[in-house]
Amino acid sequence: MIRSQLDGLGPSQPPLQWKVIEWNPPLLTLEVEGEVRSLVLSGSTHKAQVGWLGRSFAIGIRRTESNQTESNRTDLAADGDLSAPMPGTVIEVKVSVGEQVSAGQVLVVLEAMKMEMSIRSPRAGSIRNISVNRGDPVVAGSMLVELDPQQEPE
Amino acid sequence: MTPSRVLVANRGECACRIIRTLSALGLETVAVHSEADRNARFVEAADHSREIGPASPADSYLDIDRIIEAGREVGVHAVHPGWGFLSESPEFARRVEQEGWIYIGPTADQVLQLGDKTQARTLALASGVPCAPSLVPPGPGSTEDPSWARELNDWGSALLIKATRGGGGKGMRIVRDLDQLEQSLESAQREALAAFGDDSVFIEKLIEPARHIEVQLIGDGLGEVAILGDRECTLQRRHQKLIEESPAPSLPSRQRSDMHEAAGRLAQSVNYRGAGTVEFLFDGEQFYFLEMNTRLQVEHPVTEQVHGVDIVELQWQVATGQARLAELELNSTGGHAIEVRINAEDPAADFLPSVGTLTRCLWPQMDGVRIDSGVRQGDRISAHYDPMLAKIIAHGATREDATRRLVAAIESTLIAGVETTLPFCRDLLCSSDFDAGTAHTTLVEEKWGDWQAPQLEPIWLQAIGRAARQLLGSTAGDGAQVSGCWQRLPGRVWP
Numbered sequence: 294m295i296r297s298q299l300d301g302l303g304p305s306q307p308p309l310q311w312k313v314i315e316w317n318p319p320l321l322t323l324e325v326e327g328e329v330r331s332l333v334l335s336g337s338t339h340k341a342q343v344g345w346l347g348r349s350f351a352i353g354i355r356r357t358e359s360n361q362t363e364s365n366r367t368d369l370a371a372d373g374d375l376s377a378p379m380p381g382t383v384i385e386v387k388v389s390v391g392e393q394v395s396a397g398q399v400l401v402v403l404e405a406m407k408m409e410m411s412i413r414s415p416r417a418g419s420i421r422n423i424s425v426n427r428g429d430p431v432v433a434g435s436m437l438v439e440l441d442p443q444q445e446p447e
Numbered sequence: 448m449t450p451s452r453v454l455v456a457n458r459g460e461c462a463c464r465i466i467r468t469l470s471a472l473g474l475e476t477v478a479v480h481s482e483a484d485r486n487a488r489f490v491e492a493a494d495h496s497r498e499i500g501p502a503s504p505a506d507s508y509l510d511i512d513r514i515i516e517a518g519r520e521v522g523v524h525a526v527h528p529g530w531g532f533l534s535e536s537p538e539f540a541r542r543v544e545q546e547g548w549i550y551i552g553p554t555a556d557q558v559l560q561l562g563d564k565t566q567a568r569t570l571a572l573a574s575g576v577p578c579a580p581s582l583v584p585p586g587p588g589s590t591e592d593p594s595w596a597r598e599l600n601d602w603g604s605a606l607l608i609k610a611t612r613g614g615g616g617k618g619m620r621i622v623r624d625l626d627q628l629e630q631s632l633e634s635a636q637r638e639a640l641a642a643f644g645d646d647s648v649f650i651e652k653l654i655e656p657a658r659h660i661e662v663q664l665i666g667d668g669l670g671e672v673a674i675l676g677d678r679e680c681t682l683q684r685r686h687q688k689l690i691e692e693s694p695a696p697s698l699p700s701r702q703r704s705d706m707h708e709a710a711g712r713l714a715q716s717v718n719y720r721g722a723g724t725v726e727f728l729f730d731g732e733q734f735y736f737l738e739m740n741t742r743l744q745v746e747h748p749v750t751e752q753v754h755g756v757d758i759v760e761l762q763w764q765v766a767t768g769q770a771r772l773a774e775l776e777l778n779s780t781g782g783h784a785i786e787v788r789i790n791a792e793d794p795a796a797d798f799l800p801s802v803g804t805l806t807r808c809l810w811p812q813m814d815g816v817r818i819d820s821g822v823r824q825g826d827r828i829s830a831h832y833d834p835m836l837a838k839i840i841a842h843g844a845t846r847e848d849a850t851r852r853l854v855a856a857i858e859s860t861l862i863a864g865v866e867t868t869l870p871f872c873r874d875l876l877c878s879s880d881f882d883a884g885t886a887h888t889t890l891v892e893e894k895w896g897d898w899q900a901p902q903l904e905p906i907w908l909q910a911i912g913r914a915a916r917q918l919l920g921s922t923a924g925d926g927a928q929v930s931g932c933w934q935r936l937p938g939r940v941w942p
Contacts, residue, residue, distance in 0.1 A: 311910035316918055319809055320859055325910040333861040334915060335807055341915040342807045344861035346901040347869035349807065352912050379902065405905065 350433065353378055375412060375438040377431040381405030386427055388438070392420045401425065401437045418442045450524030450549055450767060451475055455493065456514050456539075457529030460821030460837055461745075462489035465527050468759035470494075479517045481507035483831055488823050495521050502831045508532045511539050515546060525549035525766065527759075531833060534742040535562050535614070551766045552721045553741045554668070560717060561739045565611050565649055571736040574712040579652040579728075579735045584632055586647075596628060602652045608632060610639035611647035616686040618642060621653060654735055656887035657728040659683065660695045662710035663750045665761050668720030671772040674707045675750050675758070682875060684798065684891045689872055691746035692785040693753045696846055696883035698729070706734055713739065722747070722762050728888075745788065745835070748819060752784035752842040783849045784842040787857065787872040790834040794871035795900040800830045801866040811859035815842045815852050828865050836867065846883070850876055870901055 314322040314329060321334040321343075333344035341352040385402040388394055394414045401412040422439040425431060453469050454477040455462045466476045466489060478493035483502035490496045497517035500507035507513065509532060518526065526543045533539040534552070537559035543550040552558070561567045568578055580602055585595060599606060608631055610618025618639030620631040632648065640646035663675040679695035680688045695703070710725035713736075724744050726737040747758050764770040792798040808824040820837035822828070828836070839856050843849035857873045880886055880894065903911070 309906055309909055309913075311913065313914055313918070318918075319861065321911075321914065321918070323910060323914055325907055330907070331858055332911065333809060333859055334911065334918065335809055335861055336915070336919060338916050338919050338921045341912075341919055342861060342863040343903070343911050343915075344809075344863075345858075345903055347857045347860065347867070347871075347873040348901050349861055349863035350903050350908070351863070352908060352915055379905075379908065410905065 351376075351378060375400065375414075375436070375440060377403060377412075377433060377435045377437055378410070379405050380430070380432045381410070383425045383427055383429045383431060383437075384409065386423060386425065388420050388423070390420050390423055394418060394420060394440070403431065412437055414440060416440070416442060452477060452495075452521065452523045453525045453527060453551070454479060454514070454518045454521070454523040454548075455489075455527050455529065456508070456533055457527070457531070458484055458487065458489060458508060458821075459832065460819055460835060461529040461531065463492055463821045464819050465529055465743075465759055466492045468757055469527070469763070472760060472763060474763075477518070477521050477523055479508075479514055481831075483829060486826075488821060488826070497521060502829070504532070504832065511536070511542055514539075515542055518546065518548065523548060525551055527551040527762070528742065530742050530745055535740070537562065549766050551762050553723065554720060557717055557719060558741050561723075561741050563611060564609060564613060564738060565647070567739055568736065570716060571713050571739075574709070574716045576709040576713050576725075576736045577734060579654055581649055581651045583647075583649045596625065599625060599628070599650065605653040605655065607651045607653040608635040608648050609651060610635065610643060610645075611649060612643040612645045613639060614643075618648060619686075622650075654728040654730050656889070657730050658695070658886065659688075659726065659737070659888050660698065660706065660729050660734065661724050661726040661744075662707055663722070663724055663744075663747065663758075664710055664714050664719075665722045665758070665765060665770075665772065666714050666719035667765050667770050667772045668718055670715060670718050672711045672714045672719060673772040673775050674711055675754050675756065677703065677706065678746055678749055680746060681886045681888055682881070682891060683888055684895075688746065688788065689868065689891065690785065690787055690875060690881070691749055692783065692846070692849070693749040694783065696783075702729070702734060709734075709736075721765055722758050745838070746786055748817060748838065748840045749784040749786050752817065752840060753782060782842055782844045783846040784840060785846075785849045785853050785876075786838050786840040787853065787876070788835055788868065789837045789839065789862065789872075790868045791828045791836055791865045792834050792868055793866035794868050794898060795866075798868070800834050802828050802830050803865045804828070805836075805862065805864045807861050807863035809861040810837075810839075811856050813852065813856055813859070815849075816840070816856045817842070836862070850881070866900075871895075871898055874898065 310326055312324040314324050319333050319335045321332045323330055323332055336342050343350050343352055381403040384404045388400050396414055396416045398414045399411045400414050403410045418440045420438060421441045424436045452475045455465050469476050476493040478490045478496040479499045480490050480496060481500055481502050499513040499517050500510055525548055528534040535558060537555045540550050540555035540558050544555055571578055606622040608620040618635050620635045622628050622631045635648050636646040639648055658681040660677055660679050662677050664672055666672040676693055677695045678691055678693045680691045682690040706727055713725055722743050724740045727734040728737050751758055791801045793801045805822055805824055805826045810818045817840040822836045841849045841853035841856055843852050854873060854876050857869055875881055880890060
């Protein structure tokens with residue numbers, strides 16, 4: 294199976310060029326911007342893990358039902374647990390405890406590898422707890438925000 | 448009556464490994480476990496199990512009374528102590544002997560003699576095994592003439608204080624300045640007393656830089672000893688081994704055979720019974736006796752791969768008097784084997800224990816690659832016990848071949864939920880420090896302290912996320928399904 298695609302990362306960034314060289318589950322050989330890496334990929338489209346050089350990384354995947362017009366929104370919004378997808382620094386906390394948020398709303402902005410990354414709410418709800426402050430360093434998996442799902446009206 | 452029911456007094460990967468061979472030999476296995484290990488893989492693997500206490504090792508895996516009681520309840524005929532825990536306890540070996548059960552290891556007297564470092568040294572010297580110069584200091588509060596330490600000047604090196612009953616680096620101190628000797632002795636004695644209930648220490652000339660090379664042997668208790676080659680375990684961190692291999696690379700053949708013969712003489716001098724390892728430090732010219740471990744060792748699989756033997760099976764044969772060591776044909780399959788230990792530790796954060804649930808645990812199936820694992824997906828990894836989860840062992844025709852296979856196996860492994868030492872060991876294996884002869888036992892502490900974990904860049908995370916959306920099903924959350932369709936890697940391209 295060989296696929297090649299061009300994907301937009303956002304209005305200010307050049308398109309991302311990637312290609313599946315080989316998929317022999319769970320082994321994935323992927324080419325991104327001309328570089329080829331051997332990876333181990335497992336999980337579901339809701340929650341996937343990838344292994345690279347002996348280490349594992351959580352991959353948050355955008356829900357497929359998301360609005361197509363929002364195509365430039367980040368893929369890295371966590372899908373349920375709002376933890377940092379990779380190490381970085383918190384550059385902005387956009388919500389406060391108790392605040393009602395809607396699905397897709399930006400909660401926290403991280404900076405990692407000199408790129409900004411918006412962590413969006415996977416669903417509507419209220420903010421139960423915020424574990425980080427502006428300027429905090431985070432590691433992959435660090436809890437950022439805990440969310441209570443929206444209560445059904447009685 | 449033929450002994451057929453064997454209690455394995457251990458846990459985790461160690462217990463899994465031992466149960467595998469015992470079951471293959473048609474024996475019934477009995478696991479003893481703590482509350483925390485109720486659902487552990489080794490308990491499932493055993494034919495019978497008994498819970499012996501709470502999570503704390505002192506109240507379970509180290510509690511001799513409870514283990515003996517469990518053995519009586521189930522009616523066992525033999526006990527395998529594994530490694531760690533009670534494997535070097537003469538008291539445990541004696542209690543097993545007193546029950547009339549077979550202890551799959553040396554006699555209690557041998558465990559006692561060789562486990563005591565000064566006695567072991569005395570035996571080694573008597574067998575013509577080279578030892579570093581040493582001195583026993585006067586006990587604490589002694590009024591002996593302080594000139595006893597004068598001899599230390601003549602050694603012309605730094606000193607190493609060791610606890611007589613020591614192990615695991617406890618009660619050990621390096622002294623580089625004789626002015627610090629008194630102070631270091633006092634603190635080593637305090638630490639030894641706290642850790643081993645005995646404050647005796649001795650001083651040795653520090654051999655540095657040195658490689659750690661050890662000889663695997665097995666004795667039948669009647670004077671016959673078979674040498675199963677050697678292993679190099681130089682790459683370690685704070686006395687914890689990281690990567691082990693067999694045979695030791697670039698060791699001059701004269702030193703290799705001298706080392707094998709010395710180890711054999713020491714074992715023969717006590718009519719040693721069972722599997723044992725004689726550890727040496729090698730400074731490039733001379734080798735010096737370090738200690739003898741009277742048990743199976745974590746790194747035994749590299750020896751098994753190279754010599755085509757099952758050491759646990761040999762242990763059983765010796766214990767039941769069926770071994771024919773003189774006729775043991777070491778059908779050396781030859782080649783080279785290398786092992787990495789996978790510990791639930793964060794190598795980028797000073798190797799702190801990493802706890803959590805193993806959300807993914809996928810192993811490769813590749814030619815020449817052996818996985819010895821004590822865990823499975825979904826297991827909770829706690830900080831109660833040793834952090835070792837599993838080992839990957841690769842065997843190849845040459846050291847380069849084995850290294851390439853091991854790196855490929857590591858890169859095809861997925862362990863998620865806890866940080867592990869795997870990416871660190873992968874980088875070590877790919878480094879020039881792994882080159883034969885250039886490493887020494889403190890190299891990792893000296894050079895690898897600021898190691899950083901690999902990071903996938905945002906564009907890679909993006910691309911993988913998109914690939915995953917196309918390649919993965921929406922519900923195939925269970926990696927067990929995926930692991931069912933593992934295949935040989937066709938046409939892998941090496942970087």
